[in-house]
Amino acid sequence: MEKTQALRYRIAPLKMTPGEFRKVGYRLIDQVAELLCTLPERPVAPNEAPTTLRALLGSHSLLSKGVT
Helix, strand or coil: CCHHHHHHCCCCCCCCCHHHHHHHHHHHHHHHHHHHHHHHHCCCCCCCCHHHHHHHHCCCCCCCCCCC
């Protein structure tokens, strides 16, 4: 069977009704939205101390106008 035909007639590994799929989709979007809302309060690297991160980044200043 041609690959396109095989994909057309494949059996889905997970059976869901449209209502179940919609419910799971809305829940996922809510979780993503909540994550995005809390990003400003989250640590950049949760398992590293700020002093460790500063040492890794070094003391170089950022460019004021980007790369020229």
